[in-house]
Amino acid sequence: MTTKTVAEHIVDFLGRREVEHVFGLCGHTNIAVLAALAESPIDFITVRHEQIASHAADAYARVTGRASVVLSHLSPGLTNCATGVANAALDCIPMVVIAGDIPTHYYGKHPHQEVNLHADAAQWEIYRPFVKRAWRVDRADLMAEILEKAFHLAESGQPGPVLVNVPMDIFSEVITSDTFDRIKSNTKSLVRPSIDDDTARQIVRALAEAKDPVAYVGGGILLAKASEELAEFVDHMGLPVAHSLMGKGALSDANPLVMGMTGFWGTELVNQTCLNADYVFAVGTRFKEADCSSWYPGYTFNIGAEGNDTKVIHIDIEPQEIGRNYPTEIGVVADAKAALRVLTRVAREMYPDGFARTGKKAEIAAFRKSFKASNVAMQTSDAFPMMPERILADTRVALPDDAIITTDVGWNKNGVGQQFDILTPGSILTPGGFATMGFGPPATIGAKLAAPERVVVSLVGDGGFGQNPSMLATAVELDLGIVWIVMNNNAFGTIAGLQKAHYGLTYGTTFSGTAAAPLNGPNYADIANAYGAVGVKIDHADALLSALREAIASGKPTVIDVPMINNPTPTTGHWNILDIYSPDKDISHVST
Secondary structure, eight states: OEEEEEEHHHHHHHHHHHHOOOOOOOOHHHHHHHHHTTTTSSSEOOOHHHHHHHHHHHHHHHSSSSEEEEEEESSHHHHEEEEHHHHHHHHTTOOEEEEEOOOGGGTHHHHOOOOOSSSTTEEEEEGGTTSEEEEEEGGGGGHEEEEEHHHHHHHHSSOOOOEEEEEEEHOOOEEHHHHHHHHSSSOOOOOOOOHHHHHHHHHHHHHHHHHSEEEETTTHHHHTTTTHHHHHHHHHTTTOEEEOOOTSSOOOOSSEEEEEESTTOHHHHHHHHHHHHSSSEEEEEEEEGGGGGGGOOSOOOOOOOOTOOOEEEEEEOOGTTTSSSOSSSSEEEHHHHHHHHHHHHHHHHOOOOOOHHHHHHHHHHHHHHHHHHHHHHHHHHSSSSSOHHHHHHHHHHHTTTEEEEEEOOIIIIHHHHHHHOOOOOOOOEEEOSOOOOHHHHHHHHHHHHHHHTTOOOEEEEHHHHHTTTHHHHHHHHHOOOEEEEEEESSSSSHHHHHHHHHHOOTTTTBBOOOOOOOTTOOOOHHHHHTTSSSEEESSSSHHHHHHHHHHHTTTOOOOEEEEEEOOOOOOOOHHHHHHSSTSSOOOOOOOO
């Protein structure tokens, strides 16, 4: 038994959980933890804004598959951090946020920086709507138990962030190690639920007897690290695969069964296949709005529509997701990886020869060929500012198959989901549920720290990059060879397009620029140089590919500012906001 400060015990605990990085920003409430970290092998990744810390930690958890750790100061630090934590919550990313708070002996006195307009010592309640649980630690001897519960809860079931809120005097309190010693032998991870053989046979039989089955997969496949198991099952059953935005990269886009993303930004092939399906085999997906064309029949899914008999088999780790948006015939609460292993074994026992479905594979191959051909003119255009399709095409050519790509919002998310091949499962990190502008640039920091041997690139608009460019300081200080490709259309392009379509103007959605750069506003290459990174300003279409290759080869943090035409991402689905803004009118998302 040893005697240390609570902060030192926390750091020892994190070390036993093999935590290698803590993301955050200093404040007077958490310096006791920083002092303890200074004497440990754990690296503290300091940032210039707490939202950068939470986005970086989010990406780190996506790549490693384990809960990341964020250290925050009280009130303004906690609220700065909130957007990134909420983004992680809506994408089911495991994260433990440790926040400093006012000292316990100042409860009720409204000390420096406390938020207490409605209750004393209640800052932890700010996080209650989006974390799985928020703890306020009121006694030092409870810290070990709470930390243990926090990591288990963050990583189990449907993963997500949790908050451990700690008054600063408790961080500094000296206690014995007995409460921490008591949990040393506890399991570090919980066994996830699987599926029984009888249910597996029921599912396999239904899919085998279906005329037009389709697999519909979401981000739960990636959270469960179940891409290999998914590939084995759909290959044996011959199931064409549609995916949500968050399911992009669940399988390689080179897989002959992958059709693409559903919904508003989906293609005609995938939306029509889902509409015509008699069975939808859904795994790790929540049937979210944009992926389902706002749940309107006739665009992506006809499930539950009058006169339609499409049936749903839904496997998810979270019971509340099953049947939430569509009626479900067979609902199974299980881990995707474990369930798919059982399903594949049972399928091979019941149908040893599997199912070829050569006709569907041929249809997918033909559509891919025609779809790619339809984009060639844009992908090879010499127009400048550049066509977004060419930016994506040149980026794909330059990147190795296993490069990690972070996206943001706009063309770099929707266009990537539709047109950019992801060749290594799990190599694209996208803000899905919250669709947070500003996620992509700092997410690269977490991704690169988690996988330093891999190329890491951020595809981001100028609106997203401009949110928090100070993440460049962290990248330079840590010498992280990250490349940011700024798809610069001098606008919040997606919203500008919607406003133009419905109201005939772009007020508040486009940037006026400067006298020196009237078309593209700030020179992000110069900003990069000012931070000590490498900045490149593209001035003609043929310059991007060579600049990107050079940036990757250099191993230096590099920003490539690419002027881009604000063309819309093509759509075949539907989005309810079109009806809200222009009821009874045939108006869609057009360019500015």
